[in-house]
Amino acid sequence: MTIRRPEPSTVRWAMLVTLLFLWEFVPTTGLLPELFLPALSSTLKVLYHDWRTYFGALLVTLYEVGFAMLISCGGGILVGALIGGVMTLRNLLLPVFSSLYAVPIVILYPVFTAWFGVGSESKIAFAGIYAFFPVMLSTAAGIRTIEPHFILAARAMGATTPQLVTRVVIPASLPTVFAGLRLGGALTIIGVVVSEMLTSAAGIGYLVTLNRTILESSRVFAAILMILILAVAYFMFARALERRVVVWQAAGKQPQQARDTTATVPVTATA
């Protein structure tokens, strides 16, 4: 007789609860000093008392993320579609961009602070470029997966070029676009946070660094918690949006396959 193993999702929730439990009780029982790991309750207390500071910092970060996403997602998806769609450009440029992708973009951040100062502009420029390459590469790869049969069938039934674009190409590339948005948003948030931690005077990343240097651990963890929530919230939002928009793709496929197409995360640099 075998013991039935608990459902995977039950195990996941149990892990989360255990983690939160440990976060609370490992420091309070003195297993680890509060300097290394402040208890969950003292972290939440900081957030509760200082919500103005943290909320203000969140707004700065969100503002930077918003503008940087215009560069990374907007630019990345457009350029990616162009390079992926046009044969000549693809042969010429795609290998060049994949080589450039190997460069750790973070070394450009000092250049941006020298050019644009330590304000929001340098964060927007850095995070925009940081997320641009992965989004562009994944869009260029995704745009090539449009079924040639769709286009052939539409042509055979006498579709005009504008009809072909609006009725076939755009709907068929939506999954790629939304995957780009999900990936790009996550990477943009990472880029903004990294740059705020390195050199800045505002934002959540700045709160992490500021409080680290004065050894206010519970304040550091409050900022870390906020960034975690922001990243996870964006991921869930983007995936929900993606599922809603590309639902037609799942029609006629096995449910497992359909789920996999929306849940695949390309391996990309997350620093």
Added chain:
Amino acid sequence: MTKTQIITARLALLALVLGLWQVLPSNNVINPLLLPPLGDVLSMLWTLLGQPRVHEAIATTALEVLVAFIIAVPVGATLGVIIAESPYLTAIFKPILFYVFSVPKSIFLPLFILVFGIGFPQKVAYAAFTTGFVVLMSAMAAVESVKADHILVARSYGATRGQILTRIYIPSMMPILLETIRIAMIFNFTGVMIAEMYASRTGIGHLIAGWGENFQMQQLFAGVILLAATAILFNEIIRSLEARCSTWRT
């Protein structure tokens, strides 16, 4: 387009970019204080490469990258294979990994600093931590790329476990393993750079951050060129190996 045409076009593009980098700042179209002409940057790079301080920084950074890589790749690969070989563990961990991927690992840098200080162990630990996740994820993909049909055929012809491992698993996984090494190195390098730029006393990342703060643009761009060239070179070497190992697939 033929192959020669493509290569010519790419070289022309490269020459155009480098040429503009030289011409625009030296004619004051772009402020040379913000973007020094390429020639000045290259001669600065030459000077820097002669300085013992820079040698020391390169050695430190290289050692950090190497040690972090040696730790992260086996640990991440082992965990990834263990998870991917068990459908139950895959069902538990796969959704979590998607969340882990969208979280900036750099927010944990302060933790590493609190625990390890700002020396060599902290750089290695942080870079290995960020790289480990990528390796884990790629190792899972590598196991999944082994076709069940191939194993079935081998078994029905009476292959032993050892034969299945060496004749099916390893050749199937080889291209992805090489890709893993390549991507792991990108992450690893990025991790060490961020850690050095964030809080450090040595290393190339520390020098670059300092040059940026002091507005020493020639030194800064020389450092950027050095690091970018190193990263691209390593990447291309592994990519050519990758292409060689996956020829049997097509």
